[in-house]
Amino acid sequence: MRDADRHLLLARTFAARRLFSLAALLSVACFYFQAPHQASAQSLSSREYEIKAAYLYNFIKYVDWPSYGDTISIGVLGSDPFGPALAPLNGKTVKGRRLVIKHLDSVRDAQQCQIIFVSSSERQRLQEIFESLRSARVLTVGETQGFADGGGIINFIEENNKVRFEINAEAARRTGLNISSELLKLARLVKS
């Protein structure tokens, strides 16, 4: 091979390789720079909260309240971690009643709800919340360590990459709620 040929060949292959690497890098970069934008808009509607929202919906079917109004209300107390995940529940019909999602400013508004979800932002005030709900027929659901043993009824836990829950059956009985055995069967049972 003449040297000129060799240089031409080398130059061509190297140029092609550089171009190729650049294109590959760019496509990765595009993917990465685009991803965070979608992710930040998406971060609150994560799978975890989609699952938790669907659980809340299912709990209604497995829990009996002593009395009902025309609607069944789920109240979110504290900062809402669900993002858009609760929206599909709003207006659905369960047990022949319309489901309503509420955002609560204070635990006093919780009296009209069948379920209140206590956000982990309230972890410092849990005892206070349980105290003021003492006489209310409310299913308390949380996602804070010690929520159920502390007096809450259902607490979400993460187990093997799955969302599962603890139930304090005694707390439910005290509140006058009847939890079906099917729900209890799946739960990890805790005591106060």
Next chain:
Amino acid sequence: MKYLRGQRRKSQRNQEYRRNGIAALSCVATLVLFLTPAYSAEPQSANPDTTPRGGESTHDLTGLSLEELYNLDVIQLNVIGGHTHPAHEIMFGYQFMFMDMGDHLSGTRDVSEAEILKHFPSASTGMTVEEHMVEVMYAPTNKLTVMAMLPIKRIDMDMVMDGFHFTEHSAGVSDLQVLALYTVLGSVTKGHRLIINLGMSFPTGSIDEKNTILGETFKLEYPMQLGSGTYDFRPGLTYLGESKKWAWGAETRTALRFGRNGSGYRLGNEYELTGWVGYAVTDWFAPSLRVNGRIWGNVHGADPDIDPTVDAEGDPDRQGGRRVDFLMGVNFFVPNGIFKRTRMNIEGGFPIYEDLDGPQLSTRWLISAGLTYSF
């Protein structure tokens, strides 16, 4: 002198591979570092932003039963093989693959270069295949996932002819693949799933790759071409099993080809059977083991522009083979933070059995790395 120059050229190439390898490794390391803060970050529940958000996409899982919710993975663990997505989920993925080939085999017997040069004026001495694949997946329903994959390839083959060493090179887009994955039995939540894959590939890859060496332009041999040149059917079947900590599965993949491409031939059919098992050590890390068996046929017909007498790679009857690879992998998941739905996997291995209609270059090792993001 010629030989020395050839050697220099070769070591230059090796050096470049080493550089590429280091670049790839540092890329992976950067990504790992990049992802690390994400899973050590505060859980999202601590997010102080309480403004209700409207108009954002979310998946309504209220149709699932209590048991199904109980068994639903927050992040789906089975990463190997065909996978599906829940309704309305979109996934973007990037896969990098690299294969290094050397030493010749004829059947299962080692064949030296000297022996090949008794029958052909030219012989290959080594080959590398680099592939970058971009994939997009979308699930219109819980049972159906559709996906499109576009591989971009770069192939280099070192050759020797009369003591003179040179390298053949081709690079570009390969064949676009479109697949529909349909869950026929089971579901994500039941622990066992059977998925039918119906796929097709389109001849978007070039079958007209040429090189000019020593002032002479010639068409590159079959393994150096980027596509099949035909519309191929790619049916397959995937079985996925999942328990608390284990993920396992098996998959068949085929490429069925008919007719002749524009150059007067068609590549042989391909049949692949793979089985794997992965174990989730933590919720963000799972190592895996995989065995992959592959059978591929010889070229039917011939490209009149490829001389089958110059080297074995140009002979349509020296293309087929059978190979079993053993592969070890690591899979990373990001359990929370903004990269929550990012998954990364790196897998590498080597053949434990190889039988080629040779003489053909055998595979020394292969490695792949992938990154996927779903939303």
